[in-house]
Amino acid sequence: MRILVFGAGSLGTLVGGLLASVHDVTLVGRGRHTSRVSKTGLDIVGAASAHVSPAATTTETGHDADLALVTVKSFDTAAAAEALAACDVDAVLSLQNGLTEEVLDARLDVPVLAGTATYGARLVGPGRVECTGIGRVVLGTLDGGASPLAERVGKAFRDADIRTLVAADMPRRRWEKLAVNAGINAVTALARVENGALAADEASDVAHRAARETARIARLEGVRLPNRVAREAIDRVVKQTAANRSSMLQDVDAKKRTEVDAINGAVVDIAAEHDFEVPTNRTLAALLRAWERGEGLR
Numbered sequence: 001m002r003i004l005v006f007g008a009g010s011l012g013t014l015v016g017g018l019l020a021s022v023h024d025v026t027l028v029g030r031g032r033h034t035s036r037v038s039k040t041g042l043d044i045v046g047a048a049s050a051h052v053s054p055a056a057t058t059t060e061t062g063h064d065a066d067l068a069l070v071t072v073k074s075f076d077t078a079a080a081a082e083a084l085a086a087c088d089v090d091a092v093l094s095l096q097n098g099l100t101e102e103v104l105d106a107r108l109d110v111p112v113l114a115g116t117a118t119y120g121a122r123l124v125g126p127g128r129v130e131c132t133g134i135g136r137v138v139l140g141t142l143d144g145g146a147s148p149l150a151e152r153v154g155k156a157f158r159d160a161d162i163r164t165l166v167a168a169d170m171p172r173r174r175w176e177k178l179a180v181n182a183g184i185n186a187v188t189a190l191a192r193v194e195n196g197a198l199a200a201d202e203a204s205d206v207a208h209r210a211a212r213e214t215a216r217i218a219r220l221e222g223v224r225l226p227n228r229v230a231r232e233a234i235d236r237v238v239k240q241t242a243a244n245r246s247s248m249l250q251d252v253d254a255k256k257r258t259e260v261d262a263i264n265g266a267v268v269d270i271a272a273e274h275d276f277e278v279p280t281n282r283t284l285a286a287l288l289r290a291w292e293r294g295e296g297l298r
């Protein structure tokens with residue numbers, strides 16, 4: 001399969017690098033990383049290891065591919081969609097956190113698949129990415145249901161030894177992941193604690209509230225996600241990723257813009273469309289945005 005990876009940062013470089021062992025991969029990224037990969041190849045280290053040689057470029061338009069993976073941060077999705085509209089790709093798959101697929105779907109006239117990734121990735125330097133945890137990619141159609149395209153993409157991932165599930169219930173899975181991110185990411189980022197700290201702390205109550213509110217909005221959107229399931233998802237992920245610094249906490253540590261708009265901010269926006277109040281998500285979003293403004297990020 002000819003695969004374009006749009007956003008060769010941590011996750012895109014890891015997944016693109018793993019895919020490059022069997023597919024024709026082009027990484028689209030920025031700066032010294034892409035020039036190093038195109039000259040000397042890419043080292044994958046950590047929980048997975050390989051040396052691979054995908055093509056790598058900073059040119060964003062004019063590419064021709066069977067599949068484009070979108071792995072830019074959520075706030076760069078609209079710009080990525082514009083560049084992809086000037087490429088000739090047959091299908092698009094997002095592996096981002098947050099509700100970003102709608103942004104792609106509204107701007108592109110090719111099928112957009114939804115995806116979630118629990119692989120951990122960290123770009124440690126130009127031409128070098130660390131796999132910080134073997135997780136799983138789950139992908140499927142945006143509206144749910146079976147799809148030959150999703151099966152083909154799933155097979156392409158599995159052929160590259162990426163643990164992958166093709167799921168017919170992506171709407172529920174996306175909202176469950178959103179509930180987890182709305183609770184864990186925002187609370188750990190604001191409290192500056194690892195995920196495991198939420199297990200025995202009153203802050204876990206805040207995370208549970210954010211997740212329950214998210215589940216309520218999912219149901220208003222027609223997605224069956226009981227409060228109990230969202231709450232249990234928080235507890236399960238806290239346990240499974242106890243030693244993680246959430247991606248939002250890592251952004252705060254690095255004084256970088258967070259994905260608050262596509263996570264808690266998205267819950268607030270969609271809730272407003274239903275005339276529904278989500279006070280916990282609203283408060284978390286306001287505090288995170290205040291931090292971003294205070295640090296001069298916006």
Ligand SMILES: NC(=O)C1=CN([C@@H]2O[C@H](COP(=O)(O)OP(=O)(O)OC[C@H]3O[C@@H](n4cnc5c(N)ncnc54)[C@H](O)[C@@H]3O)[C@@H](O)[C@H]2O)C=CC1
Nearest residue numbers: 007008009010011028029030071072073076096097120121
């Ligand atoms: N890093 C991880 O372990 C995981 C990340 N995710 C999600 O994946 C997404 C990406 O996360 P990371 O890889 O950590 O972020 P990152 O910041 O390391 O990578 C994004 C990359 O996209 C590049 N980029 C942005 N706009 C571009 C454009 N127009 N053209 C070319 N390149 C462009 C940036 O320069 C950056 O290198 C986020 O939504 C994140 O929440 C999900 C699961 C795990």
Ligand SMILES: CC(C)(CO)C(=O)C(=O)O
Nearest residue numbers: 184241244245246247248
């Ligand atoms: C699942 C979780 C919370 C793991 O840290 C995550 O997705 C993130 O950090 O963005």
